[in-house]
Amino acid sequence: MxxxxxxxxxxxxxxxxxxxxxxxxxxxxxxxxxxxxxxxxxxxxxxxxxxxxxxxxxxxxxxxxxxxxxxxxxxxxxEEDEVVYQELALYKIATRNLNNHNIEQLIRDNNARILTITADYVVIEKTGHQQELLSMLKQLEPYGLIEYSKSGRVAIVKWSRRFHEHLKDLSLKQAEL
Structure with a gap:
């Protein structure tokens, strides 16, 4: 499957x-x-x-x-339960829509933040899982979404400590050479 x-x-x-x-x-x-x-x-x-x-x-x-x-x-x-992960999305919307108080509440409710404000556009950043990022995308569309970009997954494995110790040992051995 x-x-x-x-x-x-x-x-x-x-x-x-x-x-x-x-x-x-x-x-x-x-x-x-x-x-x-x-x-x-x-x-x-x-x-x-x-x-x-x-x-x-x-x-x-x-x-x-x-x-x-x-x-x-x-x-x-x-498997999904073996990693802790996040993705990052950037949303560009028209600045004229900042006056709408609903957009401020939408940003707050989604734990997002404003990165840049110019005369023409605002860039909003959100981190989360793919479904959360897509949900915010749909919520922002009525406000004049200009552009959307999403990163790949960034993950940390829950059980990798022993392997990282092994890599550190390799690094020390290479430094000695």
Whole structure:
């Protein structure tokens, strides 16, 4: 049965690694719905957070293939209850609608905040899960929505402490060389 999973991949910083990872998903005909990557707290180690709709069996095979790549430290498949995650959305609406007190209440009720106000537009920021961000999008449409942009998932795995200790040990060993 297909459902949403989060795949985390810890890599070295190498040119082309994103392509090499995504090709493995493509070959298995798994569509990536979100991909975020950034350096971890350990210098030189990067974390890919990949969201997909798939079956666990397919993903276990994909993770096995990913881990065979030389630049990969480890890769994991996570169920929704194994990660704490958020996404970020930016909404641009016409400034003329700021005079409407309903919009202020809407921003407050959604725990959002105003980032920028210009003569022409206002940019509002909200963090949350995808459904929350889409709900606010629908609520803002009547107020003259100009543009909408959403980030990929940012996640922390609940049980990853031992693995992070392992990565820190690797980092110390490399520093000694």
């Amino acid at each position: 297909q459902k949403e999973y989060t795949v985390t991949v810890y890599t070295e910083d190498r040119i082309g690694i994103t392509n090499r990872i995504t090709v493995i998903f493509t070959r298995r005909q798994i569509n990536i719905t979100s991909l975020t990557t950034a350096e971890t707290e350990i210098p030189g180690v990067y974390k890919f957070i990949i969201t997909v709709l798939s079956t666990r069996e397919k993903l276990d095979k994909v993770v096995g293939q990913i881990e065979r790549l030389i630049e990969i430290h480890r890769a994991f498949v996570h």
